[in-house]
Amino acid sequence: MTENSYSLWEAGAEDSRFESGYLPQIGHRLVCWLIFPGVPVGVFFGILAAGGHRALLAAILTLIGLLFACGPVAAALRVIWSLNQSRVDGVMLSYSGTFIETALFLVKISLLTLVTLGFYWLLGFSSVASNKFIYQRTAPAGMTADPGKSGFIGNFLSIIFSRVLITAIPITLMIMTGLIPLRQHSERFAEYVAQSRFAHYDPSMDIWMMLRQVVNGGLSILGLGPLSSGQTHYHTTNFYQESTVLIWTAILLFIASLVLAPWYKHKMMRWETNNAVVNGYQMVYKAKLNDYFLHFFLNGFLCVVTLGLYALLGFNRTSMWKFRVRHTHVFIPASAQAKSESYLVSAETLNRSLKDSVRAVFNPAARRKFANYMRRYWSLYTLLLIPAIYLIIFKYVPMLYIQIGMKINNIVLPIWDVPWGDYYGFQWFVQAFGDRDFLLALRNTIMLNGLDLLFGFPMPIILAILLNELAFRRFKRISQTIFYMPHFLSWVIISALALQLFNPSSGLFNMVLSRMGMSGVDPFHMSFQWVVMFVLLGIWQSAGWGTIIYLAAITNINPELYEAANVDGASRLRKIWHITLPGLRPTIIILLIMRLGSIIGSDFERPYALRNTLISQVSDVISIYIFRVGIQGTKFSLTAAVGIFQSVVGLMFLFAANALAKKFGERGVM
Amino acid sequence: MIKSRSTKLGDWVIAFVCFIIILICILPLINIIARSLSNADALMRGEVFLLPKGWNFTAYQRVLTDSKYTWSLGWTAILTVMGVVLSIIMTTLIAYPLIYDNLKGRTLINVAAIFTMYFSAGTIPMYLLLQGIGLYNTWPVLLIPYCLSVFNMIIMRSFFYGVPDSLRESAEIDGAGPVRILISIYIPLSTSVIATLSLFYAVGRWNSYTDALFFMRQEQFYPIQLLLYNLLNALQQIDPAQEVIKTPGVTETLKMAAVMFATVPILLIYPWLQRYFVTGVTLGSEKG
Numbered sequence: 001m002t003e004n005s006y007s008l009w010e011a012g013a014e015d016s017r018f019e020s021g022y023l024p025q026i027g028h029r030l031v032c033w034l035i036f037p038g039v040p041v042g043v044f045f046g047i048l049a050a051g052g053h054r055a056l057l058a059a060i061l062t063l064i065g066l067l068f069a070c071g072p073v074a075a076a077l078r079v080i081w082s083l084n085q086s087r088v089d090g091v092m093l094s095y096s097g098t099f100i101e102t103a104l105f106l107v108k109i110s111l112l113t114l115v116t117l118g119f120y121w122l123l124g125f126s127s128v129a130s131n132k133f134i135y136q137r138t139a140p141a142g143m144t145a146d147p148g149k150s151g152f153i154g155n156f157l158s159i160i161f162s163r164v165l166i167t168a169i170p171i172t173l174m175i176m177t178g179l180i181p182l183r184q185h186s187e188r189f190a191e192y193v194a195q196s197r198f199a200h201y202d203p204s205m206d207i208w209m210m211l212r213q214v215v216n217g218g219l220s221i222l223g224l225g226p227l228s229s230g231q232t233h234y235h236t237t238n239f240y241q242e243s244t245v246l247i248w249t250a251i252l253l254f255i256a257s258l259v260l261a262p263w264y265k266h267k268m269m270r271w272e273t274n275n276a277v278v279n280g281y282q283m284v285y286k287a288k289l290n291d292y293f294l295h296f297f298l299n300g301f302l303c304v305v306t307l308g309l310y311a312l313l314g315f316n317r318t319s320m321w322k323f324r325v326r327h328t329h330v331f332i333p334a335s336a337q338a339k340s341e342s343y344l345v346s347a348e349t350l351n352r353s354l355k356d357s358v359r360a361v362f363n364p365a366a367r368r369k370f371a372n373y374m375r376r377y378w379s380l381y382t383l384l385l386i387p388a389i390y391l392i393i394f395k396y397v398p399m400l401y402i403q404i405g406m407k408i409n410n411i412v413l414p415i416w417d418v419p420w421g422d423y424y425g426f427q428w429f430v431q432a433f434g435d436r437d438f439l440l441a442l443r444n445t446i447m448l449n450g451l452d453l454l455f456g457f458p459m460p461i462i463l464a465i466l467l468n469e470l471a472f473r474r475f476k477r478i479s480q481t482i483f484y485m486p487h488f489l490s491w492v493i494i495s496a497l498a499l500q501l502f503n504p505s506s507g508l509f510n511m512v513l514s515r516m517g518m519s520g521v522d523p524f525h526m527s528f529q530w531v532v533m534f535v536l537l538g539i540w541q542s543a544g545w546g547t548i549i550y551l552a553a554i555t556n557i558n559p560e561l562y563e564a565a566n567v568d569g570a571s572r573l574r575k576i577w578h579i580t581l582p583g584l585r586p587t588i589i590i591l592l593i594m595r596l597g598s599i600i601g602s603d604f605e606r607p608y609a610l611r612n613t614l615i616s617q618v619s620d621v622i623s624i625y626i627f628r629v630g631i632q633g634t635k636f637s638l639t640a641a642v643g644i645f646q647s648v649v650g651l652m653f654l655f656a657a658n659a660l661a662k663k664f665g666e667r668g669v670m
Numbered sequence: 671m672i673k674s675r676s677t678k679l680g681d682w683v684i685a686f687v688c689f690i691i692i693l694i695c696i697l698p699l700i701n702i703i704a705r706s707l708s709n710a711d712a713l714m715r716g717e718v719f720l721l722p723k724g725w726n727f728t729a730y731q732r733v734l735t736d737s738k739y740t741w742s743l744g745w746t747a748i749l750t751v752m753g754v755v756l757s758i759i760m761t762t763l764i765a766y767p768l769i770y771d772n773l774k775g776r777t778l779i780n781v782a783a784i785f786t787m788y789f790s791a792g793t794i795p796m797y798l799l800l801q802g803i804g805l806y807n808t809w810p811v812l813l814i815p816y817c818l819s820v821f822n823m824i825i826m827r828s829f830f831y832g833v834p835d836s837l838r839e840s841a842e843i844d845g846a847g848p849v850r851i852l853i854s855i856y857i858p859l860s861t862s863v864i865a866t867l868s869l870f871y872a873v874g875r876w877n878s879y880t881d882a883l884f885f886m887r888q889e890q891f892y893p894i895q896l897l898l899y900n901l902l903n904a905l906q907q908i909d910p911a912q913e914v915i916k917t918p919g920v921t922e923t924l925k926m927a928a929v930m931f932a933t934v935p936i937l938l939i940y941p942w943l944q945r946y947f948v949t950g951v952t953l954g955s956e957k958g
């Protein structure tokens with residue numbers, strides 16, 4: 001016990017040390033992230049902008065001044081944080097870490113310092129910042145001091161702040177300086193590099209080339225051919241190409257981090273609360289493999305962003321070792337003081353737990369366990385192999401091909417060698433939104449899907465209720481069978497049917513109309529009538545099939561509700577309104593979410609089978625546009641961009657609808 | 671639903687409405703059958719309603735003697751059978767391992783599969799991929815790219831979940847491996863879901879023409895729906911180069927006869943599987 005490196009205070013002992021709340025922590029993160037990436041990046045772009053943008057330069061210099069002013073505050077906050085304690089079971093605990101942790105942290109901090117100093121040195125003024133980095137040992141990054149206090153929202157906000165600051169600042173600055181196109185910009189920068197001491201930059205160390213080689217190897221194993229036929233040279237001419245990649249990587253990572261970081265934080269919270277007191281013993285949580293994974297993910301993210309900046313500067317190996325720091329969460333025995341005699345977790349245990357967690361995978365017991373597991377389940381992996389290969393090749397590899405939507409249209413070069421398009425790759429989006437055909441297709445897609453939603457969506461519900469109310473058993477079964485029938489007809493056949501049915505001279509529909517003394521219809525030549533027919537045929541084809549889900553949901557409604565309603569003398573309509581419809585509510589919501597998710601998605605078979613050139617103004621939806629312009633017209637890039645737009649907007653609609661449903665207290669689809 | 675209730679006026683009204691809907695569902699089809707069997711002149715005069723006027727089987731004869739059409743019909747049947755077998759195997763292979771709760775990486779595969787339901791790369795990347803790996807314009811392109819439906823995988827997985835774990839556990843105690851358990855317990859128990867999914871896959875393959883339109887250039891490999899689409903559209907524009915049909919009346923009956931051949935196989939099968947596919951769709955909706 002006496003060897004324990006954790007100091008304890010008596011319960012209720014007053015201590016004058018600070019208790020850090022959200023604000024100091026948020027402030028601390030804000031400031032330290034501003035200092036680390038903000039200053040060097042700001043200086044870097046300040047120099048770049050000095051060419052012609054005086055105002056911009058002034059703004060950046062002001063910003064830098066502010067940042068320097070923030071420095072002492074940040075250092076003070078760090079000190080406060082390092083003294084941070086938490087109160088568990090009325091015992092004030094002070095965290096003092098293990099030797100390894102302290103050492104690792106110091107190494108990390110010195111590396112960070114070195115790298116940042118290196119940055120300044122690179123830019124030509126090294127002495128400025130040498131005194132700035134007064135680091136104290138702190139608790140592991142991402143760990144909140146008092147698990148009992150900071151909630152999910154607090155963590156969420158703090159992480160958003162820090163992510164925004166580390167990534168948004170470089171990106172914003174890039175875009176700001178992008179007032180001059182990045183191409184010129186990069187050329188100017190390349191000139192700068194050429195004049196500087198980095199003129200002898202070694203291209204063989206290029207990180208993009210390294211990446212390419214790795215991916216090439218992987219792809220050639222899959223038989224998909226190499227990504228790039230030639231060698232990559234680090235020339236001024238393709239410098240802007242690389243920076244386009246970089247900007248995209250940064251933006252994507254930023255978005256990913258916004259999604260993943262709160263989740264990671266939430267996980268961290270859960271690990272921390274794992275340290276519960278059970279039967280008077282403090283349970284010490286041992287870090288598991290996925291803790292390390294998550295930690296590495298976040299550090300990896302930082303690493304990539306920083307590496308990206310270095311790549312932009314033209315050297316990228318410096319920081320390779322910077323982020324290999326791991327933290328272990330070793331927690332303080334809570335009731336150790338109270339139960340010192342029976343306290344089981346000794347210092348050795350704590351130290352061993354650290355080693356164990358690091359070597360969790362490598363120790364013999366775990367290895368045996370893993371071998372047993374594999375002996376039992378290897379065949380399941382064999383079974384999964386073929387579907388997994390299928391999913392990768394036919395679902396995920398095409399996602400790599402999405403990039404052609406960002407590149408110039410080219411059908412000769414291998415995809416990976418095609419240069420990026422203008423407007424940072426947004427060329428085709430810009431072009432599509434200037435294209436009358438595409439705008440028409442977009443309008444038609446939304447219009448037809450909207451009408452389907454408005455008129456087609458309620459039909460299965462009505463039909464299911466109708467079927468449910470049908471008293472004659474046998475008739476009900478026959479009706480169901482017949483209602484399902486149209487679902488089994490293909491759209492080609494339905495279009496043939498419709499052509500016959502609405503034939504102006506001999507069609508069944510027009511015959512009936514003319515016998516009733518009304519004028520005939522000709523939906524294949526009139527836009528408005530075509531739209532009506534499109535919606536009606538959709539209902540005809542799918543309403544019956546749609547009832548299956550609703551009928552199943554109706555059978556799940558408790559029959560006692562109906563019996564009670566009968567006793568109360570409720571009418572049929574009242575029962576439908578007050579029992580059946582509320583019972584169907586969850587099903588309706590889920591199907592509505594799915595429908596909203598596909599409001600911009602477009603089926604191909606239905607409009608294509610029904611369309612003709614006369615009414616193409618209303619019938620050509622996005623999928624037909626992609627087919628005609630993309631596959632028939634070989635404008636791959638333009639239509640791939642349209643496809644990206646469609647997928648992304650569809651996903652956004654799905655998420656939005658899902659969030660909305662959850663807000664109203666329904667179970668969503670995700 | 672509730673036995674004690676006596677039949678009232680309202681029930682008759684509902685039955686009548688259902689009857690009208692039934693008529694809406696089947697009248698167009700009956701009309702097509704009548705047209706396909708009618709005399710061309712009667713058709714022109716607009717006399718064909720629900721019964722054929724002037725019985726006439728020439729359209730059916732001509733369709734049956736048209737070698738391109740019958741070959742396509744046979745080819746689509748072959749494709750459908752191969753496609754269903756392939757799809758069912760794939761679906762089982764991915765659905766079965768996922769019911770093992772302690773399988774490492776299960777969540778990953780699950781998420782990876784379901785993600786593709788919500789986000790897909792789109793048509794053009796698929797087109798380029800198929801060209802890249804040399805499947806474009808070869809007949810397997812009609813089988814392989816869309817052979818696994820994640821939605822159907824969810825249905826099958828839900829069904830497998832319904833099989834009592836005790837069966838699996840007792841088989842494990844007897845020393846059976848996962849594959850053995852799949853073959854001797856799960857597959858025999860899930861014939862109904864296999865039948866359902868076979869129907870879904872078969873209908874999908876039989877009815878779709880998009881993949882052939884996008885990825886197939888050789889006419890001898892056109893599935894029936896694409897052939898039909900071309901036939902209908904060519905005739906709609908009354909192309910003089912199309913020498914198959916001389917007079918418009920014959921055209922109409924011929925079209926309708928061709929449509930009937932492509933429709934009847936599925937319409938004959940589905941009522942027998944109704945009980946199964948209702949369960950299948952319900953299972954899918956619960957987990958989806």
